[in-house]
Amino acid sequence: MLYTNHQIKYFAWEITKKRSASDVDRLSQSLFDAQVDVNPHQIEAALFALNNPLSKGVVLADEVGLGKTIESALVLCQYWAERRRNLLIICPASLRKQWAQELQDKFNLPTQVLDLKTWNMARKDGVYDPFKNGKISIISYPFANRMEHALAQIPWDLVVIDEAHKLRNAHRSTNKIGNSLKRSLMGKKKLLLTATPLQNTLMELYGLSTIIDEHLFGDEKAFRSRYVVDGDIQSLKKRIQQFMQRTLRKDVLEYVPYTNRHALTVPFKPTDDEQSLYDSISEYLQRDVSYAFPQQQKHLISIVLRKLLASSTPAVIATLEAIKLRLQKMLEQQTLDEDWLSNFIVDEDMDEDLLDDVEYESDHEKIDTSLIKSEIAELERYIEQAYKIKDDSKTFALLSAIEQGFARMFEMGAKRKAVIFTESKRTQEYLIAFLEARGYNGKVIGFNGSNTSATNTGIYQKWLGKYMGSHHVTGSPAIDRRTALIDFFKNDAEILIATEAAAEGVNLQFCSLVINYDLPWNPQRVEQRIGRCHRYGQEFDVVVVNFLNERNEADQRVLELLKDKFQLFDGVFGASNDILGTVESGINFEKRISEIYDQCRSPEEIEQSFKQLRDELEEQINEKMKRTQALLLEHFDADIHDLLKVQKERAELQLDKISRLFWQSTKYILGKFAKFHDHNLSFDLTKSPILNAPSGKYQLIRKGERIPENTFIYRLTHPLGEFVLDNAKGLPTPKQLIQFDYSQYGQKVSLLDQLKGQHGWLSITVLRLDSFQEEEHLVITAMTEAGKVLDVDLCERLLQVNATVLQDVTESIPEIFQANIEKQYQVALNHALELNDDFFKKERDKLEQWAEDSLLAVEKMLEDIKLKISSLKRESRKASDIETEKQLQEEIKEAEKEKRRMRQQVFDVEDEIADKRDAMIDALEQRLHRSSKAENLFIVQWKVV
Numbered sequence: 001m002l003y004t005n006h007q008i009k010y011f012a013w014e015i016t017k018k019r020s021a022s023d024v025d026r027l028s029q030s031l032f033d034a035q036v037d038v039n040p041h042q043i044e045a046a047l048f049a050l051n052n053p054l055s056k057g058v059v060l061a062d063e064v065g066l067g068k069t070i071e072s073a074l075v076l077c078q079y080w081a082e083r084r085r086n087l088l089i090i091c092p093a094s095l096r097k098q099w100a101q102e103l104q105d106k107f108n109l110p111t112q113v114l115d116l117k118t119w120n121m122a123r124k125d126g127v128y129d130p131f132k133n134g135k136i137s138i139i140s141y142p143f144a145n146r147m148e149h150a151l152a153q154i155p156w157d158l159v160v161i162d163e164a165h166k167l168r169n170a171h172r173s174t175n176k177i178g179n180s181l182k183r184s185l186m187g188k189k190k191l192l193l194t195a196t197p198l199q200n201t202l203m204e205l206y207g208l209s210t211i212i213d214e215h216l217f218g219d220e221k222a223f224r225s226r227y228v229v230d231g232d233i234q235s236l237k238k239r240i241q242q243f244m245q246r247t248l249r250k251d252v253l254e255y256v257p258y259t260n261r262h263a264l265t266v267p268f269k270p271t272d273d274e275q276s277l278y279d280s281i282s283e284y285l286q287r288d289v290s291y292a293f294p295q296q297q298k299h300l301i302s303i304v305l306r307k308l309l310a311s312s313t314p315a316v317i318a319t320l321e322a323i324k325l326r327l328q329k330m331l332e333q334q335t336l337d338e339d340w341l342s343n344f345i346v347d348e349d350m351d352e353d354l355l356d357d358v359e360y361e362s363d364h365e366k367i368d369t370s371l372i373k374s375e376i377a378e379l380e381r382y383i384e385q386a387y388k389i390k391d392d393s394k395t396f397a398l399l400s401a402i403e404q405g406f407a408r409m410f411e412m413g414a415k416r417k418a419v420i421f422t423e424s425k426r427t428q429e430y431l432i433a434f435l436e437a438r439g440y441n442g443k444v445i446g447f448n449g450s451n452t453s454a455t456n457t458g459i460y461q462k463w464l465g466k467y468m469g470s471h472h473v474t475g476s477p478a479i480d481r482r483t484a485l486i487d488f489f490k491n492d493a494e495i496l497i498a499t500e501a502a503a504e505g506v507n508l509q510f511c512s513l514v515i516n517y518d519l520p521w522n523p524q525r526v527e528q529r530i531g532r533c534h535r536y537g538q539e540f541d542v543v544v545v546n547f548l549n550e551r552n553e554a555d556q557r558v559l560e561l562l563k564d565k566f567q568l569f570d571g572v573f574g575a576s577n578d579i580l581g582t583v584e585s586g587i588n589f590e591k592r593i594s595e596i597y598d599q600c601r602s603p604e605e606i607e608q609s610f611k612q613l614r615d616e617l618e619e620q621i622n623e624k625m626k627r628t629q630a631l632l633l634e635h636f637d638a639d640i641h642d643l644l645k646v647q648k649e650r651a652e653l654q655l656d657k658i659s660r661l662f663w664q665s666t667k668y669i670l671g672k673f674a675k676f677h678d679h680n681l682s683f684d685l686t687k688s689p690i691l692n693a694p695s696g697k698y699q700l701i702r703k704g705e706r707i708p709e710n711t712f713i714y715r716l717t718h719p720l721g722e723f724v725l726d727n728a729k730g731l732p733t734p735k736q737l738i739q740f741d742y743s744q745y746g747q748k749v750s751l752l753d754q755l756k757g758q759h760g761w762l763s764i765t766v767l768r769l770d771s772f773q774e775e776e777h778l779v780i781t782a783m784t785e786a787g788k789v790l791d792v793d794l795c796e797r798l799l800q801v802n803a804t805v806l807q808d809v810t811e812s813i814p815e816i817f818q819a820n821i822e823k824q825y826q827v828a829l830n831h832a833l834e835l836n837d838d839f840f841k842k843e844r845d846k847l848e849q850w851a852e853d854s855l856l857a858v859e860k861m862l863e864d865i866k867l868k869i870s871s872l873k874r875e876s877r878k879a880s881d882i883e884t885e886k887q888l889q890e891e892i893k894e895a896e897k898e899k900r901r902m903r904q905q906v907f908d909v910e911d912e913i914a915d916k917r918d919a920m921i922d923a924l925e926q927r928l929h930r931s932s933k934a935e936n937l938f939i940v941q942w943k944v945v
Contacts, residue, residue, distance in 0.1 A: 002802045004738055005731040006938050008668045010764055010778075010799055011661040012728030013937065015716065017766075017776040018082060020835060021053045028654045030077035032662075033715045035701060036106040038074065039255045039536075041247045042067050046074040048245040049191055053773035053836075054843040057190030057212035059164065061197045061246040064527075066256065067536065068193045069102055072160045075191060076136065077107045081717055084157040085134065090181070091162035093140035099162070100138055101482070101506075104474055108715060110135040115143055129153075141166065144184070145177045151184035159185055161211070164192035168204035170211050171220050182211060197244065202228050205240065212243060215846065218853025225860050226853070239849065242842070259512075260541040261534050263569035264404060265559070267548040268397035275551055277385050278309055281316070284378070286598055291330060291372050292323045292379070303594045304345065310555060311518045312427040313389045319344070320386070324379045331372045350423055350500055394547055395434050398517060401545045402435075402495070405513040414540040417489070417511035420497045421529050423518040425449075428497050431517065435495065444495040445488060447506075451481045460484045469696055470710040482506065500525070509537040515545040521558060521590040523566045530568065544569045553603045557610040558593060565614055660800070662716065662724075663700060669724045674698075682711070685720070693720040733938035735809045740801040740944045751794050752801070752944070759943035760784040761817045762795065766935045767828050771836045779828045779934075781821045782942075789820060798944070809941050829932055844921055851917045858909045862902045869895045 019026045027046055031038060041062070049058050049071070060068050076087055089099055096113045103109040112118070112135040122130035131137050131154050144151060161167070161181075170178025190212055198204055206223045209216040216239070217223050227236045249256070270278065284290070285302050293301050301323075308315040322344055398420070406416050422428050428446050435444045446453060451460070463484035467473050474480055489496045490510050498506075500520075511533050520526055534542040546569065549555040562568050596609040659681075666683070667676050674683040681700035688695045698714040699707055707713055715721055742752050762782040769775045782790040782798075790798075872892045879885035 002741075002804055003664060003668055004736075004803050004805050006733045006736075006738060006940055007799050007803060008665050008728045009731045009733050009937055011665045012725045013764075013766065013776075013778060015658055015661055015665075016081075016725050016729065017778060018774050020775045020777075020832060021051055021773060021839070025654050026050050027074060027078055028658055029081035029716055030074045030107075032655050032658045033077055033081065033701065033717055034074065034107055035713065036070060038070065039067065039252065041252045041255070042071045042074065045071040045245050045247065046078070049075045050078065052839055052842065053771075054839050055189075055213075055243065056187065057192065057243070059192040059194065059197055059208060059212070059244040061194055061244055063247070063249045064195045065258070065531070065535065066247055066249060066252065068195070069099070069162075070106070072162075072191050072193055073103055073107050073109075076103070076158065076160065077109060077717075079158050080109055080136075085136075086155055086157045087136040087160075088131075088151075088154075088156050088158070089136060089138045089160045089162065090141060090144045091138065091160075092166075093142070095162060096138050096140060101479060103136060104476075104479060105483075108713065108717065111138055112136070113138045115140065116146070119147075141177050145180045148180045148184045152186075156185065156188045158189050158191060160191045160193065162193045164208060164211070165194040165196050165204075167192075167211050168207045171203070171207045175207075178207070178211065182214075197246075202236070205236075209243070215850045216243060218850055218856060221860070222853040222856040226856060242846070256536055258536075259534070259538050261530065261570060262408075262541055262543050263563065264401070264408075264543055264545045265548050266397050266401040266404070266545060267550050268393050269550045270393050270552075271389075273385070273389050274313070274393060277313075277316070277382065277389065278552070280382055280385065281305065281309060281320075282597070284382070286601075291367075291375055292327055302598055303590055304350065306594060306597055307350070307423050307518065308427075310549070310552075311422060311424045312394075312430050313386050313392055314430045315424040315426040317383060317386045318426045320379055320383050324376055324383070327372055327376050327379070330367065331369060331376070333367075347425070391434065394517070394549075395431065397547055398431070398515070399435075399438060401515055401547070405515065405543055405545055408543050409513055409540075412512070412540045414512045415510060416494050417508075418495050418513040418515055419508055419511050419533065420495060420515040420517050421500070422497060423500050423520065425499055427518065428499055431497050440495060443493050444497065445485060445493050447482075447485055447489075447496050447498040449499065451478075451485060456481065456485060459488045463487060467709060469694065470712060472709075506532055507535065507537075508532045509535060509539075512538065512540040512542045513545070514542060517547070519546055519559060519562070521593045523562055523568060523589070526562060526566075526568050553606045554593075554597050554600070554610075557606060561610060561614065565617060658716075659700065659702075662721070665728045666700075666714070666721075666724050669727050670720075683714075688720075690719060690723050693718070693723070733940075735939055735941075737806045737809050737941045737943070738803050739806050740798055740803045740942060742801055742944050752797055755784075755794075755798070755944040757944065758784050758786075759941065760786075760790075761813065761939065762798075762942050763817075763821050763939040764937045765821065765825055766937060767825060767832070767932065768935065769829065769832050769836075769932045770930045771833070772839055775832060777828050777832060778937075779821075779825050781817070781824045783817055783820060787816060798942070801944075806943075813939060825934055840925070847917050847921060851913045854913045855906070855910055858902075858906050862899070862906055865895060865899045865902055869899065 015029070019028075027043060027050070030046075031043070045060050045062065045068075049060065060071050062068050062071070076089075079085070079087060091099055093115075096115075100111040100113055103111050112130070112133055114122075114130055114137050119130050122133075127133065129150070131150060139147070167175070167178045167181070169175045170182060173179065192208060192211065194208075197208060203220075203224065206217060206220065226232055249258075285305060305316075305319055308319050402418055405418055409416055420431065422431065425448055428448060432444055432446050436442075445455065445459070460481045464473065464480070472483070474483075485496075486506060486508070489508075496508075496511070497517075514530050514533050516526065516529065520529075530542065530544055546559055546563075548559060563570075592613060596606060596613070600606045600609050663681055670683070670685070670689070673687050673689055674685045676683040681702065683698050685693070685695045685698055694712075697708070697711045698720070699711050701707075701713050701715045712718070716725070742756055760783050762780070765779045765781070767775075767777040767779050769777070780792050780795045782795045784790070869892060872888055872895060876885055876888040876892065879888060
């Protein structure tokens with residue numbers, strides 16, 4: 001197709017213009033760049049997050065499994081496309097890799113995971129501030145707390161806070177991390193993600209609101225008085241809907257089909273030798289005093305050892321050897337490694353959330369060498385006992401479980417794939433060797449935190465050779481190794497054995513058999529494991545296998561609790577939202593179970609302790625709060641399905657438009673650098689015009705299509721895409737006569753048909769408005785020679801018709817056309833200001849409500865003192881003797897003084913709040929229309945043939 005500089009310039013501006021917050025096409029750039037199918041409710045949630053430029057943030061509170069990560073990634077991607085790139089993600093440490101992987105794979109966004117180690121490494125490499133690295137920074141909650149001062153120095157465009165229910169108590173002075181984040185991120189735009197924004201009390205909603213904006217409500221007393229005590233739920237719902245969006249799974253089943261999950265329990269019975277070893281070590285752990293266990297770490301070591309006891313004998317041997325080595329160093333008075341437990345947990349690839357509870361040990365005041373020698377001898381007996389066990393009984397039960405699972409897969413028509421989760425790297429190595437020796441040689445691979453085994457390195461090197469020079473290779477060895485192994489599992493292997501550290505951030509929708517070789521006590525961890533396979537995109541029902549130790553009463557009760565109370569293994573949706581939200585800290589829950597193991601010896605004691613734990617869960621999930629949740633957080637909108645459907649259709653039309661405009665702009669700008677293939681929207685870049693885009697094969701990103709091997713994905717935010725758009729926007733566009741050839745358009749458009757043989761003038765002006773945010777509007781004005789003004793839709797159609805430049809134009813612009821340009825510019829400006837005025841009114845109303853809330857607390861105190869005076873007067877009248885009446889009169893006198901002071905305080909506070917409110921409203925008014933200016937892109941004469 002033939003286009004002119006003018007058209008290509010228009011195309012580039014149309015793609016990249018800074019849309020206003022209220023523009024429903026605001027997400028067009030991020031939707032186009034996303035390599036993932038986006039559901040309508042996710043578009044709706046992302047638009048909600050972008051909607052109000054004055055909002056300091058929102059909460060996206062969709063139920064589990066509806067893709068809050070995708071929703072927030074769309075917003076991040078849109079910010080990135082708009083060149084607003086100071087972006088931060090704060091999440092639990094265990095989810096950092098998952099975030100990095102999702103943003104890289106699905107949105108091609110550059111990320112960096114920062115912790116103390118990577119921060120110090122960057123500083124040693126000469127990076128003064130690692131936050132300013134041109135990438136999206138991903139950090140944990142504890143690291144955010146530690147780096148409070150550094151965070152406060154960055155002008156963050158957006159901060160995403162995942163698992164935000166951890167900040168429910170941020171309104172309390174004792175909540176250190178919540179208060180730290182409020183200080184470091186004050187005034188910054190925030191996007192909070194949580195499936196459980198309200199669990200036990202309405203004050204949790206208040207706590208979350210204080211993270212976003214201290215002016216959403218008044219102080220804690222006012223909130224408690226109005227909403228907790230007085231129960232004004234309807235008013236609260238109205239205010240919450242301004243900053244919280246929640247979609248329920250039942251609302252979107254039309255778009256998000258979920259398969260079922262089925263539980264399969266495989267029993268096994270340990271041998272007498274295995275049981276003897278278990279009983280010996282259990283007794284050892286139940287001891288009050290041991291040199292092997294520093295008092296501060298005793299409970300955590302107990303959790304670690306019990307997990308490994310249930311895992312495998314090789315894992316137990318490694319742990320006992322580590323403890324024995326520590327005791328020998330103590331005996332020889334060598335310096336002890338303070339971090340030995342942390343290092344052990346990391347080396348074993350266990351749940352890193354355990355590290356949050358590691359405390360440094362303190363030296364014993366006095367060492368009894370005879371007791372240490374005795375303890376070492378005892379450990380040596382256990383180690384010798386363990387070495388006599390050749391193969392664990394559970395491994396033979398695993399063989400049976402795999403065959404039963406694969407038989408189910410065959411019945412369903414699913415692939416013969418199984419992921420086995422273990423809590424120890426030693427167990428992983430043991431299981432690989434065990435399965436390879438029993439018919440699975442070449443069909444089983446390990447997947448852990450490092451993935452550096454000889455087998456895994458070989459798979460990685462082969463993958464690199466296949467994909468080097470394509471978009472598949474990110475340049476991050478850790479991410480690329482993980483991708484290579486998942487690809488190998490998908491295409492070649494049958495069994496993937498994953499440790500806890502590797503369970504984070506991998507998507508295994510192509511696998512529908514999940515085997516919990518070791519079952520975590522943390523229900524959130526179990527749900528996360530199953531969620532690797534049972535997620536959007538899974539075609540088959542997922543079978544979840546668990547093992548039942550028939551000789552261990554406590555293990556049986558744990559499985560029963562997770563199965564029956566947490567509903568983890570059966571059903572369509574898996575874990576109950578209510579209960580997962582209640583178990584706010586999985587590690588604390590694990591501690592409770594560990595205490596039962598440590599303190600209970602008889603089956604009766606174990607049964608009673610687990611019953612007490614179940615009862616406590618019941619208390620936490622009370623029916624009244626569940627009804628309040630439904631009333632506050634569910635949107636009973638009968639038209640929700642129609643709304644979502646319209647949103648999706650509009651998004652698809654807009655993406656199709658952007659795809660056309662971007663492709664034509666690319667062909668025009670890169671014409672001398674590449675050979676283009678229209679049939680599959682790809683091109684061969686023979687000579688790159690920029691350093692950071694290598695020559696090679698490129699293909700335009702398209703949903704649902706697999707990019708061929710050794711091919712780069714071409715998208716708006718690719719360096720080459722940005723080069724094209726920047727150059728297109730800067731093309732010279734003098735005043736010329738352009739001929740549009742409608743006969744070559746290829747489709748019948750009646751409105752365009754009517755323009756054949758006509759000619760006239762056309763202008764495009766950029767309206768730049770600096771208000772609550774920077775906005776750009778394209779004002780298109782066109783008229784025929786006869787003076788008929790063309791509507792904007794017709795002009796947009798005309799600008800996509802084949803065209804050629806006939807000649808330069810020297811004649812002056814008709815006055816009537818110039819007047820139309822100015823008139824349409826003014827109309828566009830007024831419309832934009834009206835929309836911003838709506839934002840201003842919403843923010844003003846919010847501040848008025850905040851002022852009202854703030855006064856309420858003081859007025860409530862005045863009301864209380866009046867009630868106290870009335871009560872004292874009533875008592876005084878009924879006094880049985882003079883002395884009592886005199887005493888009450890003194891109290892009345894003091895209360896009256898207090899009332900006068902309180903009344904004056906009400907006036908003072910009222911003035912103070914009014915002044916503060918008025919100052920904030922004045923500041924808003926000054927921002928409403930800071931400046932606007934016009935830049936004419938071009939004016940041309942046109943004719944249609």
